[in-house]
Amino acid sequence: MKIAVLGTGAGARAHIARLAGLGHQVHVGTRDPEATLARTEPDMMGTPPFKEFLAQHPGITLHTFGDAAAASDGLVISGIDGHNAVAALTAIADQLAGKTLVDYAVPYIYQHQSEHPWPTPWGVMPKLDPCDTDSLAEQIQRALPDVKVVKSFVTQEQTTVVDPQSVGGGDHTMFVAGDHTDAKQEATDLLKSYGWSDILDLGPLVCARGMEMYAHMHSAIGFGLGQQFGGHFGIKVVR
Amino acid sequence: MKIAVLGTGAGARAHIARLAGLGHQVHVGTRDPEATLARTEPDMMGTPPFKEFLAQHPGITLHTFGDAAAASDGLVISGIDGHNAVAALTAIADQLAGKTLVDYAVPYIYQHQSEHPWPTPWGVMPKLDPCDTDSLAEQIQRALPDVKVVKSFVTQEQTTVVDPQSVGGGDHTMFVAGDHTDAKQEATDLLKSYGWSDILDLGPLVCARGMEMYAHMHSAIGFGLGQQFGGHFGIKVVR
Numbered sequence: 001m002k003i004a005v006l007g008t009g010a011g012a013r014a015h016i017a018r019l020a021g022l023g024h025q026v027h028v029g030t031r032d033p034e035a036t037l038a039r040t041e042p043d044m045m046g047t048p049p050f051k052e053f054l055a056q057h058p059g060i061t062l063h064t065f066g067d068a069a070a071a072s073d074g075l076v077i078s079g080i081d082g083h084n085a086v087a088a089l090t091a092i093a094d095q096l097a098g099k100t101l102v103d104y105a106v107p108y109i110y111q112h113q114s115e116h117p118w119p120t121p122w123g124v125m126p127k128l129d130p131c132d133t134d135s136l137a138e139q140i141q142r143a144l145p146d147v148k149v150v151k152s153f154v155t156q157e158q159t160t161v162v163d164p165q166s167v168g169g170g171d172h173t174m175f176v177a178g179d180h181t182d183a184k185q186e187a188t189d190l191l192k193s194y195g196w197s198d199i200l201d202l203g204p205l206v207c208a209r210g211m212e213m214y215a216h217m218h219s220a221i222g223f224g225l226g227q228q229f230g231g232h233f234g235i236k237v238v239r
Numbered sequence: 240m241k242i243a244v245l246g247t248g249a250g251a252r253a254h255i256a257r258l259a260g261l262g263h264q265v266h267v268g269t270r271d272p273e274a275t276l277a278r279t280e281p282d283m284m285g286t287p288p289f290k291e292f293l294a295q296h297p298g299i300t301l302h303t304f305g306d307a308a309a310a311s312d313g314l315v316i317s318g319i320d321g322h323n324a325v326a327a328l329t330a331i332a333d334q335l336a337g338k339t340l341v342d343y344a345v346p347y348i349y350q351h352q353s354e355h356p357w358p359t360p361w362g363v364m365p366k367l368d369p370c371d372t373d374s375l376a377e378q379i380q381r382a383l384p385d386v387k388v389v390k391s392f393v394t395q396e397q398t399t400v401v402d403p404q405s406v407g408g409g410d411h412t413m414f415v416a417g418d419h420t421d422a423k424q425e426a427t428d429l430l431k432s433y434g435w436s437d438i439l440d441l442g443p444l445v446c447a448r449g450m451e452m453y454a455h456m457h458s459a460i461g462f463g464l465g466q467q468f469g470g471h472f473g474i475k476v477v478r
Contacts, residue, residue, distance in 0.1 A: 125445075131371045132455070155456075168477035177459070202463040206364075210455030216371070217394075217449035217456070220416070221476055224441040234477040237460055238407035 004029055004072035006065055006088075007079035008036055008050045009043070011104065011158035015077050017057055018162035022193055027061050029068030031088065036062065069095035075186055076100065079158070082107025082129070082136045090143050097146040100183040102190075103208075104153035104161075106215040107136040125219065128212065137208035141179065148183035151208035152176045152191070155218060160234060164195045172234025173198045177207035200237060243268055243311035245304055245327075246318035247275055247289045248282070250343065250397035254316050256296055257401035261432055266300050268307030270327065275301065308334035314425055315339065318397070321346025321368070321375045329382050336385040339422040341429075342447075343392035343400075345454040346375040364458065367451065376447035380418065387422035390447035391415045391430070394457060399473060403434045411473030412437045416446035439476060 005016050006029040019026045030036040030050075039049045054060055061071070069076055069092050076096060080088050082105050089096065108126035130136060137151040153161045155175055164170040174196045178184045188199050202211070222231025244255050245268040258265045269275040269289075278288045293299055300310070308315055308331050315335060319327050321344050328335065347365035369375060376390040392400045394414055403409040413435045417423045427438050441450070461470025 125448075128371050132367050132452075172475075172477040175460075175463070200460065200463045202459040207459040207462070209364075210453075210457075210459040213371075213452040214449075214456045217453045220441040220446040220449040221414075221439065224414070224439045224446070225476070225478065236411075236475040236477050237464070238411040238473040238475050239464065 001025070001075060002027060002071055002073040004068040004076040005079075006030075006068060006076065008053075008062075009079060010045060010047045011079045012077075013047075013050075013053055014158040014162045015079075016053075016060060018194060020057060020060060026059075027063055027068040027071035029063050029065040031065060033062050033064060065089075066092040066095045069099070072099060074099055075102070075190065077102045077104070078140075079104055081105055083109060085136060086139050086143050089140055089147075093144055093146070096144060098148075100148045100150060100180070100186045101140065101144070102150045102152050102187050103137050103140055104151070104158070105136055106154060106212055107131075108215070125216065128215065131213060132209065135205075135208040135212050137177070137212070138205055141205055148178065148180035149205060150176055150178040150180070150183050150187045151205060151211050152187050154208075154211050155214050155235060157231060160232065161191075162194050164197075164234065167232060167234040168236075170195055170197060172236040173200055175200050175202050175207075175211055177202040177205055177211060179205045198236070240264070240314060241266060241310055241312040243307040243315040244318075245269075245307060245315065247292075247301075248318060249284060249286045250318045251316075252286070252289075252292055253397040253401045254318075255292075255299060257433060259296060259299060265298075266302055266307040266310035268302050268304040270304060272301045272303060304328075305331040305334045308338070311338060313338055314341070314429065316341045316343070318343055320344055322348060324375060325378050325382050328379055328386075332383055332385070335383060337387075339387045339389060339419070339425045340379065340383070341389045341391050341426050342376050342379055343390075343397070344375055345393060345451055346370070347454070364455065367454065370452060371448065374444075374447040374451050376416070376451070377444055380444055387417065387419035388444060389415055389417040389419070389422050389426045390444060390450050391426050393447075393450050394453050394474060396470060399471065400430075401433050403436075403473065406471060406473040407475075409434055409436060411475040412439055414439050414441050414446075414450060416441040416444055416450060418444045437475070 002025045004027045008030045036050050109129045110126050141149040176184045176187050241264045243266045247269045275289050348368045349365050380388040415423045415426050
């Protein structure tokens with residue numbers, strides 16, 4: 001398939017590499033391809049320059065967000081951060097129309113530590129916006145009624161999402177939510193190709209609220225396990 | 240041990256019955272014992288009158304919140320709802336001083352459906368308050384600095400908390416968080432006596448935010464499993 005991945009951070013790279021390895025034609029979208037390729041230093045998360053990643057993954061094409069979405073034949077994966085996602089996606093509504101958009105972003109608002117109400121022994125937790133009475137996924141769906149939005153992947157580090165067997169032999173649970181059954185099936189098929197066997201459909205997109213708010217629990221579990229940021233674990237729903 | 244359970248709803252009853260079964264002397268607290276005993280109809284959640292429960296569980300004593308807390312020799316379990324917990328507990332600060340308070344309440348604000356922003360196919364989800372930048376457990380701890388607050392139990396139905404083996408043979412995870420190591424150990428010992436083998440200490444009480452916010456994910460998983468309210472499942476952290 002021709003699949004678009006919007007974003008060039010560590011999470012997006014996990015999907016890009018895995019999709020390419022599965023034989024898909026991957027079209028990567030970024031706000032400003034020239035600027036992305038011009039970077040020579042690691043980003044604020046310590047992720048190496050995207051140019052290095054591209055050199056290690058031949059065959060990947062870097063586009064603008066819109067060109068990447070246009071090149072997709074149906075499936076678009078978006079890790080665009082919550083602060084920018086609605087605006088960036090609305091700007092390419094025509095290229096996304098009719099397609100399935102899997103959004104995995106946590107709508108964190110990063111603030112300076114001194115301004116932030118959640119100081120912790122390990123640093124500062126970002127605030128969520130929206131939270132509780134709305135979700136980023138629902139905001140995207142409302143802004144783009146012609147797109148079929150699915151929330152998924154968000155309850156795990158993306159390195160684990162693309163390689164579930166790396167934790168507990170893959171015996172843990174992935175979740176999907178959305179208002180379009182066919183789109184959820186596409187996301188589910190993709191997850192199966194990644195190696196997931198336990199994929200739970202939570203129901204309508206309103207369930208994205210719980211999935212996004214789980215981010216703080218995910219962080220707390222990682223810290224509880226002594227893994228700090230980027231925890232390597234899964235969550236299994238035990239029936 | 241002499242253990243106080245504050246609350247008379249279905250969750251509190253699960254703990255009361257289990258603690259009594261384990262041989263503890265259980266002191267139950269309610270706002271107005273006479274009013275609690277006078278009820279002859281099920282409550283809004285369909286829970287039968289407490290008087291019926293007492294008749295089936297001889298040896299349980301019903302007190303005011305303050306008298307129940309005073310009767311405890313160290314451990315107090317509170318399921319007082321988030322809307323009332325801080326005021327009700329502050330009013331009995333003297334009786335709680337120096338003791339361990341395990342708070343398992345979800346700070347839901349129940350609203351009339353027409354006023355609520357989260358209508359779902361299955362009804363209405365309550366809003367959380369506090370949420371994201373604070374938690375009920377932290378509010379209680381700030382209001383009662385002489386009490387050792389532990390957040391736990393909140394990620395499961397209380398019927399499963401007191402009987403973990405009833406789901407997946409007990410192979411799932413319970414969490415504790417708090418700023419007092421000795422109090423977390425007391426809560427952990429209690430959980431072990433309930434049958435828990437995997438109890439993860441998430442760290443300081445700030446982690447109660449993630450635990451309380453998980454409520455929406457818990458509801459979504461229950462709905463995804465077709466269990467509606469009161470889902471019978473557990474969550475296992477797979478390392």
